[in-house]
Amino acid sequence: MSTEEKTGGTGRFWLVILILLLVFGGLFLVGFLPRLHHKKELDDEAQQQNTAKPVVTVLPAKAAPDTTTVTLPADLRSNHETFAFARVNGFVQSWTADIGQRVHRGQVLATIATPEIDQQIAQAQANLSLAQSSYNRLTSVSLPGAISKQELDAGKAQYAAQQAVVRQLQAQRGFRQVVAPFNGVVTQRNVEVGTLVTGGNATGTQLFKIEQTDTLRAFVDVPQNFVPGIRRGLRADVLVPEFPNQPFEGRVARDAASLDDQTRTLRTEVVLPNRGGQRQLRAGVYAQVRFRLPQTSPSVLISANALVPGIDPKVAVVQDGKIHFQPLTLGRDFGSTIEVTKGLRGGELLVINPAETLTEGLAVDTKAAPKPSKPAGPPPAKPRPNDPDAPRVSSPVAK
Numbered sequence: 001m002s003t004e005e006k007t008g009g010t011g012r013f014w015l016v017i018l019i020l021l022l023v024f025g026g027l028f029l030v031g032f033l034p035r036l037h038h039k040k041e042l043d044d045e046a047q048q049q050n051t052a053k054p055v056v057t058v059l060p061a062k063a064a065p066d067t068t069t070v071t072l073p074a075d076l077r078s079n080h081e082t083f084a085f086a087r088v089n090g091f092v093q094s095w096t097a098d099i100g101q102r103v104h105r106g107q108v109l110a111t112i113a114t115p116e117i118d119q120q121i122a123q124a125q126a127n128l129s130l131a132q133s134s135y136n137r138l139t140s141v142s143l144p145g146a147i148s149k150q151e152l153d154a155g156k157a158q159y160a161a162q163q164a165v166v167r168q169l170q171a172q173r174g175f176r177q178v179v180a181p182f183n184g185v186v187t188q189r190n191v192e193v194g195t196l197v198t199g200g201n202a203t204g205t206q207l208f209k210i211e212q213t214d215t216l217r218a219f220v221d222v223p224q225n226f227v228p229g230i231r232r233g234l235r236a237d238v239l240v241p242e243f244p245n246q247p248f249e250g251r252v253a254r255d256a257a258s259l260d261d262q263t264r265t266l267r268t269e270v271v272l273p274n275r276g277g278q279r280q281l282r283a284g285v286y287a288q289v290r291f292r293l294p295q296t297s298p299s300v301l302i303s304a305n306a307l308v309p310g311i312d313p314k315v316a317v318v319q320d321g322k323i324h325f326q327p328l329t330l331g332r333d334f335g336s337t338i339e340v341t342k343g344l345r346g347g348e349l350l351v352i353n354p355a356e357t358l359t360e361g362l363a364v365d366t367k368a369a370p371k372p373s374k375p376a377g378p379p380p381a382k383p384r385p386n387d388p389d390a391p392r393v394s395s396p397v398a399k
Helices: 003-051 115-140 149-176 224-229
Strands: 055-060 067-084 090-095 108-113 177-179 184-189 208-223 235-239 248-259 265-273 286-294 300-303 314-319 322-327 329-333 337-342 349-351 365-368
Touching: 055 314, 067 184, 067 224, 067 235, 090 115, 108 149, 115 149, 149 177, 208 224, 208 235, 208 248, 208 286, 224 265, 224 286, 235 265
Parallel strands: 055 365
Antiparallel strands: 055 349, 067 208, 067 286, 090 108, 108 177, 184 208, 208 265, 235 248, 235 286, 248 265, 300 337, 314 322, 314 349, 329 337
16 A cells, blocks of 8 residues: 555544544534523523512402491381280170271270179179178167177178179179270181180180281391491381382381390391381281491401411511511401401502511512402302392492
């Protein structure tokens, strides 16, 4: 082999090596440089995250409305109602008033035959006649000393006692007629002609029930947290399912002035007029009473998600771009919303779902909480008028 051939072969060898080195170098640069650039971006992003302010979602606290609507079940009764009982023993001789009939005060409802009392009166009158005759004989004696003062007094007392017995029996016989105690309507009649009745007010012995329905009374048990808003003269709407679009206006007439120690509720009476018309209410129907109670003290409404987990209630407030933990005094719980009676004035930016990493004085950036999206599907059905299963307290957030 000549020297030129050796030189040419060596040159080709190094040329191939150089080409391979260039290829591997190019591949290295193509794979390494992007990774190096990506790593640098990650480092820069991590450094930026370490030095950047955390972003928190905030929602402002809202002042509570001036009034709260509360709907409570009620017991609807007549303005006056009473049972008529027999005061004497006997048999029903006749009755003159049936259910649904309007009666006036003093009107005779039934007449009772009292043969036993009649015989007792006859016997008492006979004894009275005898006592009167005896007393007259004593007083007719004119001979001095023939009748002692004691005998004369005894005869006079016996005569007076028999008079009292006759008057007592006659007064009892006056109760033969059962009369209406006031103007009203007969709502029960439990007697027929010939019914044996016994004087007294034992359960089941009532002859009639009379009610005055021109004015009705709705009795409501108001929970303790709504009691401060109850006052005399407060307007209240009485709701009856049979009249879904016709609330009946009433007024608070009185309350018990003391809460029941078992239920912690205040017995409240709402009076409403009920005079005639096609919309006349009936005593005893199921009803609800709707109060619009004025706010007795200023309060603030916050989202339940704004509370910081812990024993003592508090929220994270963003003030001048920094976190401040504010202790609270909570009031009523409306589910997704909570009432705050002390600690906030309204308008403060509260952190929603505060993280455990938040600390007092931490600088943060804020973003507004998104509005809740409407659920998919058809809208929920509207509640039925006067639905007993509807919420009893209106949501203040909707106002």
